[in-house]
Amino acid sequence: MSDQEQQAPAGGAEEPSPNRLVGTLAVAGLISGVIIIAVYLATFNTIKENKARELREAVFRVLPGVAHMQKLLLKDGKLVVSHVEEKDEEPIYAGYDKEGNFIGYAIPSAGPGFQDTISVLYGYRPKERLVVGMWILDSRETPGLGDKIYKDAAFVANFDRLEVDPKIVAVKKGTKSKPNEIDAITGATISSKAVVRIINEGNERWLSKLPEPGSEPAFEKVEEKKGEKGKEGQEHPPGANDEGL
Amino acid sequence: MAKSQQQAYDEFIKGVWRENPVFVQVLGMCPMLAVTNSAINGIAMGLATFFVLVCSSFFVSLLKSFIPKQVRISCFIIIIATFVTVVDYTLLALVPKVHKELGAFIPLIVANCLILGRQEAFASKNTIPMAMLDAVGMASGFLLALVSLGGIREILGEGKLLGFSLFGPNFEPWVIMILPPGGFITLGLMLLFFNWVEERKKKLDAQLAAAEGGAD
Amino acid sequence: MTQKDPKLLIQPGPQLRQEMTTPVVMRDVWYALTPATLAGIWFFGLGAFLVLLASIAGAVLVEWFFSPQEKRRYFLGDGSAILTGWLLGLTLPPALPMWMAFIGGAVAIGLGKTIWGGLGGNLFNPALVGRAFLLATFPIAMTTWTAPGDFFSIPSSVFALPLMQGEVDALTQASPLGLMKFAHKETGFFDLLFGNTSGSLGETSGLLLILGGVYLWWRRDLDWRIPVGILAAAMVFSSILFLIDPDKYPGPIFSALSGGMLLGAIYMATDPVTSPLTPKGTWIFAIGIGLLVILIRVFGGFPEGMMYAILLMNAVTPLIDRYTQPRVFGRGLDSK
Numbered sequence: 006m007s008d009q010e011q012q013a014p015a016g017g018a019e020e021p022s023p024n025r026l027v028g029t030l031a032v033a034g035l036i037s038g039v040i041i042i043a044v045y046l047a048t049f050n051t052i053k054e055n056k057a058r059e060l061r062e063a064v065f066r067v068l069p070g071v072a073h074m075q076k077l078l079l080k081d082g083k084l085v086v087s088h089v090e091e092k093d094e095e096p097i098y099a100g101y102d103k104e105g106n107f108i109g110y111a112i113p114s115a116g117p118g119f120q121d122t123i124s125v126l127y128g129y130r131p132k133e134r135l136v137v138g139m140w141i142l143d144s145r146e147t148p149g150l151g152d153k154i155y156k157d158a159a160f161v162a163n164f165d166r167l168e169v170d171p172k173i174v175a176v177k178k179g180t181k182s183k184p185n186e187i188d189a190i191t192g193a194t195i196s197s198k199a200v201v202r203i204i205n206e207g208n209e210r211w212l213s214k215l216p217e218p219g220s221e222p223a224f225e226k227v228e229e230k231k232g233e234k235g236k237e238g239q240e241h242p243p244g245a246n247d248e249g250l
Numbered sequence: 251m252a253k254s255q256q257q258a259y260d261e262f263i264k265g266v267w268r269e270n271p272v273f274v275q276v277l278g279m280c281p282m283l284a285v286t287n288s289a290i291n292g293i294a295m296g297l298a299t300f301f302v303l304v305c306s307s308f309f310v311s312l313l314k315s316f317i318p319k320q321v322r323i324s325c326f327i328i329i330i331a332t333f334v335t336v337v338d339y340t341l342l343a344l345v346p347k348v349h350k351e352l353g354a355f356i357p358l359i360v361a362n363c364l365i366l367g368r369q370e371a372f373a374s375k376n377t378i379p380m381a382m383l384d385a386v387g388m389a390s391g392f393l394l395a396l397v398s399l400g401g402i403r404e405i406l407g408e409g410k411l412l413g414f415s416l417f418g419p420n421f422e423p424w425v426i427m428i429l430p431p432g433g434f435i436t437l438g439l440m441l442l443f444f445n446w447v448e449e450r451k452k453k454l455d456a457q458l459a460a461a462e463g464g465a466d
Numbered sequence: 467m468t469q470k471d472p473k474l475l476i477q478p479g480p481q482l483r484q485e486m487t488t489p490v491v492m493r494d495v496w497y498a499l500t501p502a503t504l505a506g507i508w509f510f511g512l513g514a515f516l517v518l519l520a521s522i523a524g525a526v527l528v529e530w531f532f533s534p535q536e537k538r539r540y541f542l543g544d545g546s547a548i549l550t551g552w553l554l555g556l557t558l559p560p561a562l563p564m565w566m567a568f569i570g571g572a573v574a575i576g577l578g579k580t581i582w583g584g585l586g587g588n589l590f591n592p593a594l595v596g597r598a599f600l601l602a603t604f605p606i607a608m609t610t611w612t613a614p615g616d617f618f619s620i621p622s623s624v625f626a627l628p629l630m631q632g633e634v635d636a637l638t639q640a641s642p643l644g645l646m647k648f649a650h651k652e653t654g655f656f657d658l659l660f661g662n663t664s665g666s667l668g669e670t671s672g673l674l675l676i677l678g679g680v681y682l683w684w685r686r687d688l689d690w691r692i693p694v695g696i697l698a699a700a701m702v703f704s705s706i707l708f709l710i711d712p713d714k715y716p717g718p719i720f721s722a723l724s725g726g727m728l729l730g731a732i733y734m735a736t737d738p739v740t741s742p743l744t745p746k747g748t749w750i751f752a753i754g755i756g757l758l759v760i761l762i763r764v765f766g767g768f769p770e771g772m773m774y775a776i777l778l779m780n781a782v783t784p785l786i787d788r789y790t791q792p793r794v795f796g797r798g799l800d801s802k
Contacts, residue, residue, distance in 0.1 A: 422563075427603070
């Protein structure tokens with residue numbers, strides 16, 4: 006029937022030699038490995054682009070008016086620009102307008118929601134001490150209720166121009182009266198409060214470490230390969246530290 | 251000729267209906283319950299499984315005489331895992347949104363007992379055309395089940411089908427349908443229905459046979 | 467096995483006398499529920515009555531549909547489907563759309579009873595299965611409480627078309643338990659006793675629920691250990707919490723009178739099918755419910771815990787039964 010008849014002692018009482026067993030598995034593994042590597046390489050760039058685009062879109066969403074962004078890392082208590090692609094610990098993102106003027110930070114923060122961890126990215130403008138936008142990166146909240154934290158435009162709009170002092174507070178829907186309050190979602194109070202708590206935690210962690218308003222790291226054009234060096238002007242932490250790394 | 255055609259048709263149709271992997275064999279429950287909260291997720295999972303099952307069956311049937319019987323399961327798994335990885339990366343690159351929804355359940359296709367079961371029970375013992383027919387039939391049956399379950403859950407849970415709103419903005423969603431209990435309840439009711447139909451058919455057949463016997 | 471209720475003693479045949487037992491008990495429960503139900507309708511208006519009817523209709527229709535043709539008279543005649551629908555209706559918000567109440571009743575009988583093989587086979591209280599389903603399915607509608615209002619004005623949400631949302635135009639008001647949990651406000655004793663508070667349509671009038679319970683106890687249709695055990699355990703537990711921090715935790719009287727505590731303790735936990743058979747087991751069952759209710763109310767995410775407490779203890783009832791079997795005398799150790 007098949008064209009491999011000559012190979013087949015199959016099904017006989019004779020035991021194939023151990024070498025043959027190991028050999029078969031090794032060949033199968035090898036072929037499989039080659040195929041997987043080929044697919045990995047073929048899809049690598051698209052996947053990376055997808056991820057980068059997703060992040061960029063999220064940053065642009067939480068910081069209105071942003072045209073450029075760059076990644077900042079905390080090193081020795083100072084924020085430095087990082088151009089390294091690899092996944093490093095806890096970055097935040099700085100957003101700039103077309104002329105390269107600093108607009109604000111996009112800060113990722115995560116914490117427990119009603120079902121599972123909620124990952125939030127929110128925009129923060131240090132000059133006015135305002136949260137200017139919020140976007141849920143990842144969540145598994147109850148569909149139809151908890152997922153309104155990103156599906157309900159009215160809830161998301163809550164986070165436009167929100168004061169962070171003394172703290173953001175979620176209040177019952179329709180009772181928002183102060184600039185640091187948001188309207189919680191009816192029926193999803195826990196999820197709403199979780200988002201607020203996550204943002205407050207992010208603020209606690211980051212706000213004290215941000216440089217004085219006006220002294221933010223300047224935008225560095227990656228395309229021109231000025232990469233590792235800080236631009237002139239302002240008190241941007243110079244590249245001395247990160248050049249070595 | 252007609253007979254072999256009949257046989258081929260049989261191999262195909264048994265997977266779709268008579269031996270439907272979900273409703274009759276109750277195989278592959280993990281992806282079945284986990285990802286079917288909407289029709290589109292059901293389709294994506296069904297197609298991913300379709301691809302893996304058909305490709306694996308082809309290669310297992312092709313290589314059946316090379317593979318010593320002692321290491322056949324390992325070889326099947328290697329073949330299946332290869333195709334699952336291919337699907338995983340392809341989905342991640344082409345439709346990242348769907349990939350995010352299906353999440354961990356794509357790699358878990360490796361452990362879908364339906365696929366390994368078909369290799370062991372059928373593909374490794376039959377010719378390539380027959381194995382393909384069987385795989386296509388079984389995968390279609392699986393796809394059918396996933397889509398119907400996902401469809402029901404999406405219609406009740408969100409008032410939509412494939413993202414199109416069916417009932418207008420005032421629809422009250424059945425939240426439970428999107429959640430895991432909704433999957434269990436819906437699948438349970440569907441199994442109930444299938445068993446009921448089957449039993450009824452048997453009863454009717456028995457009555458018919460009895461009537462014929464009486465007439466003789 | 468010791469019989470806790472001599473009136474229900476199962477004797478060797480002839481058993482002609484036993485045939486009427488189920489319908490008689492069911493009718494007694496109807497009578498007992500009537501005052502509290504009328505009070506609920508009085509407070510919440512005719513809309514509440516419609517919700518109740520829809521729930522009963524759903525239950526009866528499914529019972530009719532799934533009962534064998536020849537036996538329909540018996541299946542429906544024992545009145546248990548009506549009672550299930552009725553009890554479910556009493557736990558629903560008064561402004562719930564009728565179609566939801568109908569589905570609740572259908573699920574209560576379909577998934578709560580029929581699937582288990584009919585009356586006597588079910589593990590969980592059918593009415594509460596229906597309610598749990600509704601709460602998980604329509605969480606917002608099921609927690610929208612309206613304030614007691616005009617008798618003749620029916621909230622338009624009651625008439626919402628099937629599958630559509632109900633527009634609640636009546637005055638919404640947090641239930642006493644919700645007020646307690648989210649605003650730390652305690653509702654007054656007399657409001658709780660007479661039922662002039664928001665809540666589900668049959669749970670608000672504490673006094674009438676207790677009266678019905680006393681009638682059932684007098685008719686010996688009810689095992690007094692269950693309500694007494696539940697209330698005692700809940701009150702003791704909440705007293706302890708209250709003594710620890712009176713500002714944070716509700717007092718024992720409030721705990722006993724608010725929410726579905728009385729309705730559940732007297733009419734639902736006492737369901738003979740889903741509660742233990744032995745006196746000792748009954749005490750364990752009742753105390754377990756009492757503790758769980760307070761635990762869920764105080765430390766859980768929901769303001770009310772009666773439904774889950776009863777369902778959880780329903781689940782362990784077979785286990786309780788097994789471990790509280792009295793020893794059988796006159797048999798060898800090894801013959802078991």
